[in-house]
Amino acid sequence: MELYAKALTFAIPFFLILIIIEEFAARKMKRQVNYGMDTISSLSSGMTNTLKNLMGLSIAIVSYGWMVDKVALFHIETTWLVYVVAFIGMDFVGYWSHRFDHKINAFWNRHIVHHSSEEFNLSCALRQSVSAIVGIYFFLYIPMAFLGVPAEVVAIVAPIHLFAQFWYHARLIGKMGFLEYILVTPSHHRVHHAINDVYLDKNLSQVFIFWDKLFGTFQEELAEEPPVYGVKKPVNTWNPLIINYTHMWALIMDAWRTKNWWDKARIWFMPTGWRPADVAEKYPWEYWKNAFDQVKYDSRPSKSLQVWSWVQLVVGFTMVFHVLVAFVSFQYLEVMLYSIFLMVSIFAYTSLMDKSKMAIPAEIIRFSLGMGLIYWNGGWFGLQEFLPGATLLVSVFFMLSLVLTFRFIATEGKKLKSVSIGTRHYLNFDS
Template sequence: MFETVDDVPRYVAEMFPVFIALAVAENGIRLLKGKSILRPNDTMASIGQGIFQECIRINIRSFEVFMYCIVWNNCRVLTLQWDSQITWWLCFFGVDLGFYIFHRISHEVNIIWSVHQAHHSAEDFTMISSLRQAAIQPFTAWFAYLPLALFIPPSIFLTHLQLSELYMIWIHTEVIDKLGPLEWVLNTPSHHRVHHGRNRKYIDKNYGGTLIIWDRLLGTFEPEDSAEPVAYGLVHPIQSYNPFYLQFHHMISIVNKIYNTNDWNERLCYIIKGPGWSPGKSRLGHLDDVPVIEHPVEYWSPSIPLWQNIYCISHFGLVLVFYHLLINNHKNFSQIAVSYCILILLFSITSIGFLLENRKYSLHFECFRCLSFLYFYSKFLPFVLTPDFDFNSLLFINKFFMLSFAFSASICAILIFIQTKPFVPIARHLYK
């Protein structure tokens, strides 16, 4: 146990190597079980969403803890001992119940669903998909934990918040079957597969975090049915790897619906009622509106040339290296340099998303991204160098971007040149 928030380790960051090892092992087990291995496009999209969220909260460790501390410092009615086992267990159950409450609300209130839905957009259900987080979800989840701030120290709350997050990584998998008696108490991979299903019988079920008892007590529990294989993703799947579209497309949909009606009551209902609501329907909409799943389920996965796949994977590796450099050194950077690093990261995962979608102007966008990084390298390098900074990694990335710009610009030039000539079919064949 820890007395202050600053004493609490960054468990999630420290467990990252273990998480990678688990993800690799999971992929190996999938292969042995005859399941499809991870799709590079969906995997990069999921990790990219995790990077998106971390970029949003890089300057504040946890918005939930920030709001929690405000209530603790100004409104608490009792100060429980930080090193008491009673405090520990009260916080464990309190955080888990708070997560259930927030999670259920995020599925039943449209404006909060517009944030949370990004997590459900993954169509591959793996431990990697647990990283596909809603970027601004911490700004919508904090209210569910505030009652605990009346008596439980922030350090204990932060500890349990992180442990809850770590627990929920391993339940995002298809390689672990039902776990016998544990299914009655714990949220297991089987229960969480149901939660991520878009089958009619699985909609809005199993909201629990670590425990499944809240769902059993409050009527939202549904066991996994072997006769009804789970189909993952959103009820109306979206065909995009663009991180901004994945995060905010439902918000745009809400705005459009509000704009297209003159009834203020309807406008309010589009915000506070369920995502399936429309005029004349119940608060959460009708299950009959949920499309029937046809098996085998075919997931969207656009075909791109092999060289383009290799290019995306190699650059995504650089994104991870650059992200690692930023996380480890951002406290020594100026705020302008940090902001520019964040822009480069978001720019990068967006450009890679366009390439994975095979967008018409994706290569032009990629050229601009490479130039932007080279500008960053020349403009901000003096502000980011510190005695312990890993300069060699940044130098390697810079050289790689120079080669990438030359490569992508050359491909663009060749395609533009060839497509203006009589042998357009040959150009198309070469590009495919």
Template sequence: MPDFPNIIHFAIPFFVLSMALELYVTTREKFKETKGYETKDAIASIAMGLGNVFLGFLSKAIVLWAFVLIYNNFRLFTIPVAWWSFVLLFFADDISYYWFHRISHECRLFWASHVVHHSSQHYNLSTALRQTWSGGFYSFIFWLWLPLLGFHPAMILLQMSISLLYQFWIHTETIDKMPQWFEAVFNTPSHHRVHHGSNPIYLDRNHAGILIIWDKLFGTFQPELEHEKVQYGLVKNINTYNPIKIAFIEWFYMFKDAFLGKKSLKDRLNYMIKPPGWKHDGTGKLSDDLRNEWLEHFDDKKPPIKG
């Protein structure tokens, strides 16, 4: 087993210093229109991050066990630990993250854990720490094909950490745009602000981890529009700073929808499989419905195909 360091733990001082710098910067006149930091919101985000790290000791043990089980017994090839294999793994991990992230917005069972990250109505570096307490126990299924292919489990976990670390800095309003070539290839604060928007035109867009190319390839890319300021949070905000509620309230609502009332077994299952907003009686609205309504009423704001 290669002995790779847990870079997330080493990065904690960097997280703290970065948030302190951002807090200072957002008090300047230039950023008076940003929401900046709100004490209760930031504390809630940090509490969610600490809970994620604590529960991560258990969830990562399960993930490692699953990866090792597949790698030792079912792998198709043996990919050596080498520089070129890390290049391949970079792309393999990133597309795995894209599909995990996209499905987390299109399937309520995964949304129940991922919604935590979108629950803040603020957007700053502390928002990056607002992580799920439950997703780590089952979201890893999107990466199971990597040990099956022959990538060593330790390599996979390291690359997953690198991806998570990269995504920290894009949670800010203090950076407007990166150079055009960078915006074209990589996930940036501008691209990710869109992802956190509750505006209809921004819903379920820009699922990238590190590379924005997957969104452009699979039709989920949306540039940040100058005339459509991002409104952060959820379509229906939960309005709480209680970490327990933030972590589990969507699980409660999902099970309530699935198991209460008179419904067919198919409809009960659909409440966990279908996208958020789906209702068995046809009264629900999905993100595509909200986006189409927005485009119909604001045709002059129709976004360009290319950012």
């Protein structure tokens, strides 16, 4: 975990620099690819995933290290070739785990947050799950374990493979010639993030595109069919923690409401979007049947709320970076408490971005937790040792955040949704 924290202290600034470069390039090309609240939501989602990992909230049913010790048929020396084999093996695992996430009802909840943005840009690449806590795809690593690829090699290759999937979340880059036949390119991945019927569940590869061509899930980006991004059943919130569990909650409600006991059992493992017939008829889901009917979610924030949301993001990001930099010196309890506080913070300010009244109790909890941590620590996690007056500064920010939350909710009214009547359809699946 220390290695993970150290890697992120270098990777995160690099990602942010690329996002800023993308924004400058878009402006120079007179195009818009980033939209304030959506970008804040994406970056906040990235922070929740980082915090989940720092807290160690991941459970492996069977570890790769155990498998390679038990089933390896060969002993492979650690050479450059082993790293190549491991990278290709990780990509094979990535393709099939990605495919299962798209195809199985309960597993879609692990992945929906990544597709939830109705934009397509580098920041949306950071929409990563906090709901995928249990590692259920261990069986996909069996071929690598048979070959005897060492666990330490997999540990090094895994973050490299993950970071290699960032760059192609780009709208400004066109088709890339011969690379289109080898790698997943921005064109390929635009298809993957689209809700157009012709593009649904296509281009599931993560680095090498040949898996899609081999297993029949490839689709080229068509000039006559511009991609429309998001999910068919829109999430209508900026709150990444709500997004992470919105599909699971819908499945729980369907399982509860259906009168058919067989449907209660099988709903979790049916194809994504399947619903019991009795529930689908009585409680239809709203969705975009025609992608081009999509009206993007917009909570219509005032200029002052937008500015305050950016302030919240910067403060939250600074605190996450503080955890990463000081991770080695923190006790596990400190990491847990700091991370829980930041999770509550993200929930609070993204709820405020929605103009949801949930923002008020969330902000009260955040304020109470923050002041309690200052009292417990005698400061803000040692920050005052490097920045004199840090504790007072943090306390004032907590108070200001509490006051402004009440003000914004009082002055900006209820949560708004920019949905035009008549553009949505109702989703009814046959059993």
